[in-house]
Amino acid sequence: MTTAQSSAWCRLVIWSRKPSAASNSSSISWNATFRADMADTAANLHFPILDDIARDLAGDVNFPTCLDAAVLVRNTLKDPFAELAQVAKVISVEPLICSKLLRMANSIAYNPYGREVTDVATAVSRLGFDVVRTTSLAVALDQMLKSRNLRAYEPLAKQVWEHSIQVAAIARVLARRLGRVNPDEALLAGLVHDIGIFYLLYRAADYPVYQNDPDAVQALLVGWHESIGENLLHALGMPATIIDAVRDHDQPSNVETPCTVKDMIYFANLLASRDATEIPGTPLAPDTPRQQQDRERYADLLAEAADDIAQLQHALAG
Template identity: 35%
Template sequence: MSEQEILYNTIVRELEQGKLVLPTLPEVAFKVREVAKNPDASTAELADVITTDAALSARLIKVANSPLYRGRVPIESVHMAVGRLGQDMVRNMVTTLVMEQLFKAKSPKLEKRLRELWKHSTEVAALSRVIASKQKDILPDEALLAGLIHDIGVMPILMKAQDHPEMLEDRKKLDTLISNLHGKIGEAILKKWEFPANLIAVAAEHENLNRNSGPNGPDLVDVVQAANLQSYFNTDKALDPSTRHKVLAFEKLGIDTGISVAELDENSAEYAEALALFENM
């Protein structure tokens, strides 16, 4: 049995037995999500949870003053930020802002892979936000988070690969393993984190190019799937035009399969501003 088959079988077995080590959502994000889902929670209660983390507080204030969200009056406190953004948006934004904490590793080789994953995830997040902003029933901030976590299932695979140096060295074999497993693992992670079904579906289904979201308008998976495929434009991972043209997500979103939304003049500034949210994190 090859090293690739051994690692695949190990991961599947541990996942099925509930023994696979999955990343844990940072505590402050978990607490914020718990408070925000309570319809009786006040803005002050939510702000009080956030202010327990000084770094997060500073980042949230920076986001509230960013070109994407700023108003006439500068935001100077977490309480003001929560008031401007609203509890639902703050819930998604806080989770977005703390995610990079998970993309850390002691091994230099693993660190390189995790940084590549983070870069790709932030690009898909920014593209997802731009695409969602043109749709009437999809929240841009939720799309931003969805893009950021779409490949969260890759992380446990990379962690397990540390025990199999041959796999960590062989990018092609490791990428094949990731392609086969990360959707199923991502689904398990987001269920553990008690995320809503539409975000869980993003991790589970974004690679399914035959997916049809049904007769209604496009959904969050459509947005992230299109963003993910567009992030590969001009790379060796890009789909050939004929295959890309068959992906229903593009049609449902009204996106030209041959043009990146980030390169359109009307979207380029918004894309750059969304990407800037992840700078210095």
């Protein structure tokens, strides 16, 4: 089974949601052909975990605990009439998110005049809802990396997280330079573009087949992280622009004039993967002529993004 076939079948299983006749909720449309084909190929190694994830994403998603607060913050911020006090109250439930937001609000980037912020409401007001939304999810992802389930895959997960931070910072710088996309939206897309990897690693810890078998883990991530990531973002209620940016983000693209969040992630991912693959351990494929041209086109972004990368790492540290 090719990666393209795997992705297509995964989409058929997980994304084929049809309105229920009894309610406005969605119900999954399972495809028997997919299940039979999976069972008849080498991909059946991954069928149990993919089948379980598909079922979860079709109903009540079993989020890691560390994502609960981020989901709650995001749902609150989706309300166009949400008041500052209400948002601050929700954020205050999660001390780690509070501390990160206060640190950011008092950083040079948001506090150039040295007026210290000591309460959550003022920090939210200074940062804005977009930054709060992004930071809460970034903190949740960082905490997922430190969870018990990911201990066995800690070196790999840390490398992917560093890659995600680089992509996020480069995407924000590119968006800022071109002026066609909200830089904070590009930053958010960069941080979550590999959320499928983290979620698969988190779930893989419960399946003996992946213990002490790095090749099996690598095959799972390479074949499925984009599809699973896209579906997870659907479940998190992410905007369509973010979901579209994550979809097939590792595939070659032909972008003449970058003007969407997806375009920002394409170039940022390409630049951040210049010396190593996105998933550690996989072979570094040679660039196509177009990819080489695209790398050279925005090569100067790497130096420009260095400060943004350092600031983002500092904001999420400790």
